[in-house]
Amino acid sequence: MPVPTETLPPRPLLRDDVYARLRDAIVDGTLAPDEQLRDGELAAWLGVSRTPVREALLELGRAGLVRATPGRSTVVAPLEERSIRDAQSVVAAMHALAVREAVPNLTAAHLDRMRAANAAFAAAQRAGDADAALRADEQFHAVALEAAGNAAVGAVIAQYEPVLHRAERLRFASHEGAASIARHERLIELCAAGDAEGAAAVAEHTWQSLAAAPAASVPTPTQEPA
The missing domain is CATH 1.10.10.10 (Winged helix-like DNA-binding domain superfamily/Winged helix DNA-binding domain)
Structure with a gap:
């Protein structure tokens, strides 16, 4: 046939x-x-x-x-500081690249999706729902990845970001996660203004800072838990 x-x-x-x-x-x-x-x-x-x-x-x-x-x-694998920092450097650089490439392509609809995702993120923070916060954070950053349309960047992030998601759950469950709301808002402002370099810098800082708090409390292979 x-x-x-x-x-x-x-x-x-x-x-x-x-x-x-x-x-x-x-x-x-x-x-x-x-x-x-x-x-x-x-x-x-x-x-x-x-x-x-x-x-x-x-x-x-x-x-x-x-x-x-x-x-x-x-x-x-145990959640170790070294593995977090290795993944953090790669993921932060890739998200910065994605945002830099995305800014010229962002529409009003894209920005509205980012605002909605950040509102959902803030609501999850207030409710103390780390899982919902993580989902909303993924939706927020997915907008720039989609607008950038860079398959190679997406593939690298998909491989290494899950390591950071484990660390993010610890941070989103604490008061430290509240700082991410403000970073998201600033990123939206810069994207709306067409400032690709400024937005990329905020995106990179966001991912560099997210892993910093939990990593500090994770024992390295040569340390014993306090």
Whole structure:
């Protein structure tokens, strides 16, 4: 029979879906630091075969979310200062680049979406809902990524940002997260004014500062918790 001509809506690959679910479980703490990850148990939990689980674990390892020892077990990576700062430098630079490229393309609708996301972020802060704050923060920064249209930047951020999301949850759950509201507002102002360099600088500072507070309380591999 001839190949159908109608276009079917894209469906996520099973491997990508498994990766996203495991990534989110690590970020929200469902899978705790140093917890052992057995592919058979994870496959049963997610209702899939072991193959996509193994593929997802390899990708999570490249993202710094799991740690595998050859011939031994795979565990959820601990939240260490070094891993946070490594990811922080990359993600901050990529978001700055995205904002710089996005500013000339931003429309009134884009700015309205940023304002709405920041309002949702502020509401989540007031309610003490760290998960909702994290979702709203993602929606806020996604506007510039979309307007920039730089697939390479998006891919790098997608790989390394989850490490920072673990740190962000700690910050968003504290009073420190309130400072992000003001940074978002300033970023919107600069974007609306067409100041690409100023907006990029604020975006980079936002991501540099987000990881600073929780990282200070995370023990390094050579330190013992206080």
